[in-house]
Structure formats: structure tokens, C-alpha cells
Amino acid sequence: MWAGNMFLNPLSQAFAAMAWLPAGFFFLLAVLAGLRQFAQRPASSERTSPASSPATARPSASPPPREVTPNIPPVPTTKPTPPAKPQAWSLALIHSLEWKRFEDVCQQFYQLHGIKSETTPLGPDGGIDIRLYQDDSGKATSIVQCKAWGERYVGVKPVHELLGVMTHEKIPKAFFMTSGKFSDDAKLVASSNHISLIDGAMMLTMIERLPADAKQQLLEFATRGDYTTPTCPHCGIRMRHVAGKGGRPDFWGCHNYPRCKQTLGMRVC
Numbered sequence: 001m002w003a004g005n006m007f008l009n010p011l012s013q014a015f016a017a018m019a020w021l022p023a024g025f026f027f028l029l030a031v032l033a034g035l036r037q038f039a040q041r042p043a044s045s046e047r048t049s050p051a052s053s054p055a056t057a058r059p060s061a062s063p064p065p066r067e068v069t070p071n072i073p074p075v076p077t078t079k080p081t082p083p084a085k086p087q088a089w090s091l092a093l094i095h096s097l098e099w100k101r102f103e104d105v106c107q108q109f110y111q112l113h114g115i116k117s118e119t120t121p122l123g124p125d126g127g128i129d130i131r132l133y134q135d136d137s138g139k140a141t142s143i144v145q146c147k148a149w150g151e152r153y154v155g156v157k158p159v160h161e162l163l164g165v166m167t168h169e170k171i172p173k174a175f176f177m178t179s180g181k182f183s184d185d186a187k188l189v190a191s192s193n194h195i196s197l198i199d200g201a202m203m204l205t206m207i208e209r210l211p212a213d214a215k216q217q218l219l220e221f222a223t224r225g226d227y228t229t230p231t232c233p234h235c236g237i238r239m240r241h242v243a244g245k246g247g248r249p250d251f252w253g254c255h256n257y258p259r260c261k262q263t264l265g266m267r268v269c
Helices: 009-017 020-039 091-096 099-112 156-169 184-191 200-208 212-222
Strands: 116-119 130-133 142-147 173-178 195-198 240-242 251-253 263-265
Touching: 091 200, 099 116, 099 130, 099 142, 099 200, 099 212, 142 156, 156 173, 156 184, 156 195, 184 195, 195 200, 200 212
Parallel strands: 142 173, 173 195
Antiparallel strands: 116 130, 130 142, 240 251, 251 263
């Protein structure tokens, strides 16, 4: 249009000579825009294709049949019942008594025979577990030493120690009661020093000779609560089972540890 005009023809020729400038400018803009778009595209490893999901998957011709769960009532769970307490006296029951319960049973046995008796307090007992008062003098007439050692034998050493206590207390008569048995040496020393030895079998015989009511009363007393876990000699509470370390055997320890470091060995029958 400008070429047909005598006045605009020179301008058109001038603009035609410079036409590459705007074209190059817009070409540069297009190249920059393409580079920018290429940089913003996700990497090939990050590209995801729409995966088929249960919501978009093509439904089958017929839905699968529903699985029917039979209506089975739940099995009731019950707590394990503790073992039943013994209903009669036996040698096994005497063997199972922990040391403090055995001592208290011995004291109650004398009480049921009408003999005034008392146990010594917790702590060092000086070799005396029970004192017997068989007259009105107010002084102990006999002393009793008790050893709940299961089925173990009591040797001569504890009997010699009881004899020393008798001499120190100036008491002429003593009884040594154990759940187990006595060695022959222990029997020899006791027989010549006014010490009556009562082992587990003899104790069972003496209990069986009690009147029925008294025997049942003593049985209920012996099996009341926990009668097998030993009592702490210092604190008077039930002890706890402690696993031995480094190959050492298990033992009983006080619940008040470390304030109380009292321990007792596990009974081995």
C-alpha cells in the first residue's frame, strides 16, 4: 500500500530494510518462553499415568457373592482359678508352709492345747521363736525353736545352738520343731539335754490327735491367704522372687529393696 504512494514509498523501503529487528525480537521471546516451559515440565520418572483403582475399574459383569460369616458366639474367657486350698492336713502341707506361717502354726498348736505361748518379734530372736508359760510365775518355762526347711534334715549344729540358749536363759526344757527331719547326731545331742525333737511326721500326728473343731480351726489358720511365699524377717511383708544372675540361683528378696536388703534362699526339698 505504501509502495504506490510517492511520499510513503521511501518510508516503506526503509521499514522493509529494518523488518528483521521486530521479527528477531519476537523470535527471541518465543525461544525464552519455550525454554521456560521446558524447565517446568516434570521429569520422566515423576510422570504418573492414571492408575486404575477400584473406584475407576470397569465393573465385572456380575458382582462376586458376599462371604457370609457364620454367627458363632464368642468363646467366653475365664481367668485361671487359683489352686484349691487343702481340705485336710498332710505332710505335704506342712512342708509347704513358709517360715513365719510355720512358726505361727506351732504357736497356735500350743494355744489349742491350753498352753499360754507367744512368738518373739521380728528381727534377731536370739535362738527363741516361741516362749511357753506353763505356770503362774510369769516366766517362760520352755522355749521352742522352729525351722520350716521343707523336707531337709536339721543337723546337730542348730541343736547345739538351742542348748546354748537354754543355758543362757536358764530354762531347763526346750522343743525343736521342724517340717523336715533330724539327723542322728541331732537326736543324740537332744536326748541327753532335755530337748524334745518334733519333726514333720510327728507334728502331723500331733495335729491329727486334736479335736475335730480345733484341727479344722488350725487348718484354716495355716492356709489363710498366701502361706507359701516367705515373709521378710525384717519388714514382715511377703518377699518377691528374684532371678539369679551370672549362673547364681534364684532367691527371695524384700519388696522394700534397697531400703531393706534382706534375702532368703529358695527352698530345695
